[in-house]
Each structure stands twice: as C-alpha cells, then as structure tokens.
Amino acid sequence: MTTFNAPGPASGPAPARPGRKLGPIVPSVGSSHRAWLEPTRERYLSSGRTLNDLSFHVLLAKSKLSELLRGIGHYPRWEVIHRLAVALDIPGWPLYRLWKQAALDAGKSRDWVDRSTEGTTTVATARSGPPLEHGALRLTVEEGYLAYAGAFLTGDMRDGAVEDAFAILWLSFDEALASPDIRRFAWDLLRATVKARADYRDERPVLGEAAFDTVALREESSAEGQAAQLAESLELFAAISRLPDAQLDVMVLRYMCGFPPEKVSGLLGVPLAAVRSAERHAHRFLAETIEPPATEGPTP
Template identity: 40%
Template sequence: MHRTWLEPVRNRLAESRLTLDELVSRSGYSKTRLSELLRGKGYYPSWEITYSVIRALEIPVAPLRRLWMAAAMEAAKDSAWIKSGIEDVHPLDPEDQPVAHLGFTQAMRPPYTVYAQAFLQSRERARQVVGETFDILWLNWAEATRSEDTPRYAWELLRRMVVARAPKRPDGRPDLRAAAFSTAVQAEIPDLADRLARIDTLARFFDDIAGLSPDQRDVLVLRYLCGVRQDAVPGILGLSPAVTHTLDHHARGALDQLRPDTDAQE
C-alpha cells in the first residue's frame, strides 16, 4: 500500500487538465521533482513538496496528510523526519468534511472495522485500513456520489484495501485460517483436544470461504465471522437484499459438503 495517497493526486491532476508546466508554476517546484513525485519512483517525497502539489490542485489537505504519513511509516521513514516535515509546513486551516461523507463514515465504521479485522487479525491494523479507506473516499467523494451506488463504491474500495494487506495463501487467496482461533464457540470448549479439533474444522471452513467469489466471500465473512445481522448486510455491501440472499444461498451450496455448524458461530 506504499504511497496510497498518489492515486487521488493523479486523479485530480487529470480532472483539472493542468499541464505539468502549469503545475510547476503553481507549486514552485521543478518539473523533474514533480515528475518523480507523480510517478512514485525514487525518493520518498517530503510533506513540503507534497503539500505544495495538493494545494495547487485544491485537494482536501487533512485526509491526504494522514495518508502521506501512513505511507511514509510503511516506507520505513524515520518518525522524526515525518514530524519535522509536517511541522515545517504552515498549520492547516480547518476543512469542512462533506456532511454526507461524515454521516456515511459514522454508520459504516463499525462493520467495516470488524470485516477488516477478520482478515488482518488485529484491531489496530483494521482501524488503520478503515481510516485510510475513508480518507481516500473523502478525496474521491465527488466521484463516489456520481457512481450508481455510493455504498457499493465505498465497499469495493474497502475490500481492495483490506485484501491487499491480508496474508495470502500460495494461490493468492486471502488467508482466513487464523480467524478460527478468535471465534467465540471454540473458546467455550473446555477439553483441549476437542477445542483443537474444532479449530481445525473451522480453519478449513474459513479457508474454503476464502476461495469463493469476492461477493460470496464478503457475505459469509460478514454473517459468520463478524456476526452482522442478516438484514444489515445488503446496506453494508451496497447490494439489494435479493442479490445478497442469492449470493448467500449459492455460497452455502458451494460449501455445503465442508461447512460446519455455522449457527453456533452467529
């Protein structure tokens, strides 16, 4: 997820139809420096040059600064360097978060976070990915609201962010086996041998879920790993209840031979 903040910058530059020469004039940096920044190659850009570009493009600063900081840490930049770069730039003026975006994030933060945690097995990492998703969504809010279904646009963004960070099986599937250790049902089994057997069964079940189509996988993860109510799943996924029911039905059919008693997991 290195330099996740670059995509919104490139998108805004394309929308603005500014030439590189015009961006040079507005930002005060050379064409060479700006070309390196926009390509995402070579050195990791300072916040000062990044800030000059996003201000020139009239991009909301607060969400992009958070994304820049997260990517800098992921790129192993020294925390003192990050802090110094932020402090060298004039403090941010207050920015108005779109009211609709604020309402959406407040509603979706809990289910998005439990979904991310099912894949990442860490509450902290899940919160970070969800926060980055909402920041990218803010930067692309105009595009999101122009799409046919804003919740669907947001969900597909979250899924890309989560799956990119999730551990992988050799065939490229997300590895959900570790989720077997965090289910409530196995923790309540007093006998160690029975508990280990149950974990093994659940691990194989979750591994099979990971092999389903993305939409089928998402329905089952939300329902049986995250415990989300059945009637809430369509709104989270941005799909109709009928489509969600069909996905659930087909996914259950595909797993019928290997599926354990999922009722105990709800």
C-alpha cells in the same frame, strides 16, 4: 431510513490539455503509496491544469512533477505534497494521513517524516471536517467495517486500515458521489485497503486468526471440544478464503461477524437478493470443498 444513493453530476471527458499525456503509475509503487497518489492524480486530471502551470505553484520542475505523479524516484517530502494539495484544492488531513503511512511503509524514519513536515503541518493537517455525507455514511457503516477488517487484521492494523479507507473515501468523494451507490464505492475501498495489509497464502487472504474468536469456540467449554472446533474452523476459513470477492465478503459478514442479510446488503451497497445469491453459491462451493467429518464406529 437514510440512503446513500446519490448519483451526483454525470462525469464528462477530462478537459483537453496541451503537451504530453501523463503516463501511468509505475508498477513498483506500493499499495499505501497508491492510496494517496491515485486520488491526487485524478484531481489533477480532472482539473484541466497543465504540468507546466502546476509546476510554478508546486515549485518543482515539470519533469519532476510528472515523475511524482507517476510514483517515480524518491518518495516525496510532505512540503511538496502540501503545495500540490493547495494548488489542486485537495483536503490536507486525509492526504497527510495517507502520505505519512506510505512514508513509513517505504522505510522512512519518523524523524524524516517530522523534518519533512516542518512549517506545513499545522496548516495542512488541521482536522477540518469531511463532507456531511461522508460523516453520515461513516456513522452507518463503521461498526461493520471494523468487524470485517477484524477477520483479516488485528489491533492497530485493523483500526488503521479502516481509518485509511475513510481517508481515501474523503479524497475521492466527488467520484464517490458520482458513482451508482456511494456505499458500494466505499466498500470497494475498504476491501482493497484491508486486503493490501492481510497475510496471504497461495495468493488468497488468510482468515485463520479469526478462528479463535468465533461464536462456536466461545460456546465450547472443554479443551478437547475447542481443539476439535478450532481445526474444523480453520479448514472452513481456508475454504472461505478461496471464494470470489463478492461471496467472500458475504460469508465473512454473515458467519464470522454475525450480521443478518439486511445489514450485509446495507454495508455492501448491493440488493438483498444479491446477498442471498452470493450466500447460496458460497454454500455450494463449501459443501463440495470441505470433507465431512469421519464418523465413529466400526467400518462395515
């Protein structure tokens, strides 16, 4: 069986560089903007280059380049990001995909996106293949990722979230290879991408949409039975949404997606014992949270 437990080289301290330290990303930056900004910043910080040096290649004043890397000011045009990607040797296709999605989320029109990419799109967004390990991992986990995302999102939203997660993984692949387990690293990216787009109630992701496609509902033939099962499922899913992330992931994959424990272990990149432990704790929480259905008959 193919494993993806490549530790890669040990990561050392970031190279020292003269000048003022780059400040953090500002809190107002949205999740889709962060999806490409964070890996781009990491590439800059690990490159050893200075803002002064980089500004000559990006054709942007050092102060403006610093603002770009912190998410300050107007959303940047692709022609600027393209020059930054070339200077830092960042793969163009995944960066462009994430930049475009964030532009639309920021309220930019498709006409603005098209005008912003004039003269750079062909070179920068050509689909050169990702690393071989990336492709191998995707073949192994994509079905499970789509099933998990489908518990929170529907249609194009589901597909887009999974595609974006793989794009972020591509941009961060050196970091992924240096992590203890690439599958765990990739799963954390997927979860964050899906949760950023899910609907929320009481600060927890909503799972109710998935109730309409559970095995129990498909097997229940009568309208009355489906209505009762739906009400029970919605209560269960509301309780599941309150679980900690590790338990929530296991319960969604096990009982909403129908995967066996071994498959869940492979998707999450954690030991099988950790899956079984999370499942036990989740069952205990649900048993204490959900009231048993009322029984028929006279009350004594």
